[in-house]
Amino acid sequence: MNHHPHRIVVLGAGYTGMLAAVRLARRTRKLDVEITLVNPSARFTERLRMHQIAAGQELADHRIPDLLAGAGVEFVQGWATSIDTVGQRVLVDDTTALRYDTLVYALGSSTATDIVPGAADHAWTLNDPRTAHRFSEQLAAVAADGGKVAVCGGGLTGIEAAAEIAENHPGLTVTLISGSRPGAMMGDKARAYLNKALDRLGVVREIGHAVTKVLPDAVELANGELVAADLVLWTAGVRVSPLAAQAGIETDARGLIVVDPGLRSVSHPNIHAIGDAAAVRQPWGQIHGTCQSGLPTAAYTADAIARELRGKQVKPFRFGYFHQPVSLGRKDAVIQFTNADDTPGRFHLTGRVAVKYKEAVSSSPVPTFKLSRKLTMSVQLSKDGKATRAAKG
Structure with missing residues (x-):
């Protein structure tokens, strides 16, 4: 044989x-x-x-x-x-x-656009770099006309995208649409900071109503309201x-x-x-x-x-989890430290310190891949050692 x-x-x-x-x-x-x-x-x-x-x-x-x-x-x-x-x-x-x-x-996983009618036809996703790049080109054109962008989904991706877009294109009206309040998984103080940062960036929030339909020029909410949008970015729902x-x-x-x-x-x-x-x-x-x-x-x-x-x-x-890091544009961030089950812990970081911290823990994994070819890296990208020991009891 x-x-x-x-x-x-x-x-x-x-x-x-x-x-x-x-x-x-x-x-x-x-x-x-x-x-x-x-x-x-x-x-x-x-x-x-x-x-x-x-x-x-x-x-x-x-x-x-x-x-x-x-x-x-x-x-x-x-x-x-x-x-x-x-x-x-x-x-x-x-x-x-x-x-x-x-x-x-x-x-x-990728973002699921089949949950709400019109999302697959009229909304953009961050599922691959080519699409994200084409979206950025459209964004520049819409921003030049002082247009409107709606970001659907108040999870971490939606928050980070809305903040990044608002910071890069101050001429735009950016609306974050979310069924639950953004940063719902954070503690009160971290969430208050997050909201203050979104206010500073001029991000409008439309909270508490699900999206029922995406139209070519607007997003329809469950209460019948229409949110006008030249571009819609869809970050809600996961598909495997x-x-x-x-x-x-x-x-x-x-x-x-x-x-x-x-x-x-x-x-x-x-x-x-x-x-x-x-x-x-x-x-x-x-x-x-x-x-x-x-x-x-x-x-x-x-x-x-x-x-x-x-x-x-x-x-x-x-x-076990130990943090929820959220970028708020390039110069600001908020980090909520968590218990092993991802519920908010007592501590959080904000501002420049949070930016530095986020760069240290969730910067590009590419150096890890390169080093891993030659030596066995300890995967500290999640600093899971401490939290894991804690989770074991």
């Missing part, structure tokens, strides 16, 4: 997929392992910075093959179109079959890839892969799910998809697979 190396395929080269692939290569370099990373685009997308592109800033263009140089990971550019769990193959672009012994599923559910892998109601304490699929143990694609339960509750929790799932999974291949025991994944 022909021996073949242990084949690991990583689907998705976002924050979590990139880190998992590079760290796996580093952890398994003395083993007989082949690692392949699959992604539709050769450009690495910094999802956390899309609102900056949308507001008109140019970001560094990082190419996935360059980030992988010397790591020992093969890059395949294309869409994963189906997974055959019996034959252990992934089909890429309906033509290329990649065999796997272990699959790491890191197909994150249907690939796992279509392949018969067990998923929850939202399409996330149901995983065991070691982040393996409960129905297919040779499939590991990380980041936004996994339904991860902790003693305090379920993790919600963010970079803060995503990178630790990637590092943990890379280490766990390497341990398994060496026949060693793997401890369960443990994670």
Whole structure:
């Protein structure tokens, strides 16, 4: 019988997929392992910075093959179109079959525009850099005419985008539309600071009514009110890839892969799910998809697979949140420190100190990828050590 190396395929080269692939290569370099990373685009997308592109800033263009140089990971550019769990193959672009012994599923989430009529036709999203860039060009034209922009969704992405757009284009009227109050997950003091910053930037808030329809030139609210808008940016609602559910892998109601304490699929143990694609339960509750929790799932999974291949025991994944960092334009920010379950803690930071802090903890992960090719980095992007120990009790 022909021996073949242990084949690991990583689907998705976002924050979590990139880190998992590079760290796996580093952890398994003395083993007989082949690692392949699959992604539709050769450009690495910094999802956390899309609102900056949308507001008109140019970001560094990082190419996935360059980030992988010397790591020992093969890059395949294309869409994963189906997974055959019996034959252990992934089909890429309906033509290329990649065999796997272990699959790491890191197909994150995107903004769902199918919840509200008209959103898919008339609203922009921050789902990819090209769209965000085109939005920024439209924005400049609308700003030149003193026009109006509506940002739908009062979560962190919506807040950051509204602040960034208002700061970059003072001539615009920016309206943030949200069913609940922006910063609802923060403590009172941090939320008060957030609101003051939005006032300073001139961001109008339309709170308490759901969006029922997006029109070519306005947003319709549940109370019948129309908010005029030359451009609409949609940041509400999350959609995950249907690939796992279509392949018969067990998923929850939202399409996330149901995983065991070691982040393996409960129905297919040779499939590991990380980041936004996994339904991860902790003693305090379920993790919600963010970079803060995503990178630790990637590092943990890379280490766990390497341990398994060496026949060693793997401890369960443990994670606790410890902060909610929010940019308010380039010169201001607010950081709410949290308990492990992401409820607000006693402390918060604001202003320049918060900006410096946010740059330190959630700056680009690219240096981490580059360093991870040569040494095993401690994933302190989420500073999850302290919070995790606390969560363990």
